[in-house]
Amino acid sequence: MMSKVWNYYAGPCMLPDEVMDEAQRDFRNFANTGMGLVEISHRSAEFDKVAKDAEALLRELLNVPSNYKIIFEQGGGRGQFAAIPMNLLSENGTADYFVTGHWSRCAYKECAEKYGNAVLHECSYQDESGVWHVDYSKMTVSENSEYCYICLNETVNGIESFTLPDTKGVPLIADMSSDIMTRPIDVSKFGAIIFGLQKNVGPSGMTITIVREDLLGKARKYCPSILDWSVLSKFDSMYNTPCTFAWYMAYLNFKWIKNLGGVEELERRNIKKSKMLYDYIDSSDFYISKIAANDRSRVNCVFTLKDESLNDEFLKLSKAKGLIGLKGHKVLGGMRASIYNAMPIEGVQILVDFLKEFAASHS
Numbered sequence: 001m002m003s004k005v006w007n008y009y010a011g012p013c014m015l016p017d018e019v020m021d022e023a024q025r026d027f028r029n030f031a032n033t034g035m036g037l038v039e040i041s042h043r044s045a046e047f048d049k050v051a052k053d054a055e056a057l058l059r060e061l062l063n064v065p066s067n068y069k070i071i072f073e074q075g076g077g078r079g080q081f082a083a084i085p086m087n088l089l090s091e092n093g094t095a096d097y098f099v100t101g102h103w104s105r106c107a108y109k110e111c112a113e114k115y116g117n118a119v120l121h122e123c124s125y126q127d128e129s130g131v132w133h134v135d136y137s138k139m140t141v142s143e144n145s146e147y148c149y150i151c152l153n154e155t156v157n158g159i160e161s162f163t164l165p166d167t168k169g170v171p172l173i174a175d176m177s178s179d180i181m182t183r184p185i186d187v188s189k190f191g192a193i194i195f196g197l198q199k200n201v202g203p204s205g206m207t208i209t210i211v212r213e214d215l216l217g218k219a220r221k222y223c224p225s226i227l228d229w230s231v232l233s234k235f236d237s238m239y240n241t242p243c244t245f246a247w248y249m250a251y252l253n254f255k256w257i258k259n260l261g262g263v264e265e266l267e268r269r270n271i272k273k274s275k276m277l278y279d280y281i282d283s284s285d286f287y288i289s290k291i292a293a294n295d296r297s298r299v300n301c302v303f304t305l306k307d308e309s310l311n312d313e314f315l316k317l318s319k320a321k322g323l324i325g326l327k328g329h330k331v332l333g334g335m336r337a338s339i340y341n342a343m344p345i346e347g348v349q350i351l352v353d354f355l356k357e358f359a360a361s362h363s
């Protein structure tokens with residue numbers, strides 16, 4: 001047996017034990033069919049039930065109104081960075097991108113460099129003391145804007161937005177890849193929400209789009225059918241062979257979330273976990289968070305060591321103790337602890353204990 005490790009990677013990331021155990025049982029004999037989970041046809045009655053139940057659970061957990069379609073697809077968050085303009089932006093239209101970090105900037109670039117008129121609004125800034133803030137109040141919505149784009153949780157930067165910009169009726173399109181189901185949201189405030197499974201609700205290999213019906217049917221002629229939301233929706237997300245494994249894993253995760261009390265309970269846990277970590281960081285003079293308290297991500301805790309020459313030693317020792325994946329994203333450096341839905345409070349306590357111990361032995 002391997003010894004227990006704590007996985008703080010940003011994604012793919014740890015999944016709940018119950019989910020992993022159930023998937024392991026089904027892997028060789030799925031729903032008593034005598035066929036394995038990854039061997040069964042997406043057209044079989046057994047898989048069809050999983051597909052439909054996953055959608056129903058998602059609708060229930062997020063309270064998705066009936067005038068929204070849910071699409072299960074491939075291509076990841078990056079695929080949707082292209083799909084969004086190809087589905088929503090007309091040849092002469094404008095899209096407003098409210099950029100708060102790495103991923104919203106990537107989405108802006110994809111649109112601006114390939115598909116049309118995208119306007120960049122910088123919505124995060126660093127104050128005189130180097131602390132980052134989110135501010136949507138100064139942005140404007142362009143005259144002929146066809147959608148406004150935001151990323152609610154910037155996975156790389158560790159910045160999360162808890163309020164939405166006022167888009168004056170223009171559809172708001174949100175990337176919620178790393179914060180979906182970490183807290184309740186009002187879906188009716190969005191034109192579309194996109195997210196990959198691999199941060200809070202499953203493995204990599206599947207992306208979900210929740211889109212208001214009236215936004216369908218506007219795709220550009222050259223939009224590949226496989227990225228056209230209307231086509232995918234018409235075929236109940238089985239226009240091509242879907243990633244059955246990831247779809248099934250999403251189903252198990254949604255079931256797990258429902259059983260523990262839904263996204264309200266997850267929010268309670270995520271507040272508690274992140275507070276524990278940030279409270280310690282704020283109390284120490286060894287570690288620093290450069291993000292304003294109100295704008296800190298509850299799931300990606302980005303921090304630095306005051307003495308960055310200790311970075312390698314920190315990563316080496318943490319790994320030796322079974323604390324894995326604490327290195328920050330390459331564009332930012334520093335450290336990042338991702339504590340998504342599946343991370344129990346115990347995993348955060350163990351991390352805080354390690355931070356204390358390392359600080360004590362290196363000050």
Ligand SMILES: *Cc1c(COP(=O)(O)O)cnc(C)c1O
Nearest residue numbers: 076077078103155175177178196
């Ligand atoms: C991980 C992530 C992405 C990229 O997703 P891929 O599936 O790798 O394309 C996009 N946006 C956010 C917010 C992410 O966390």
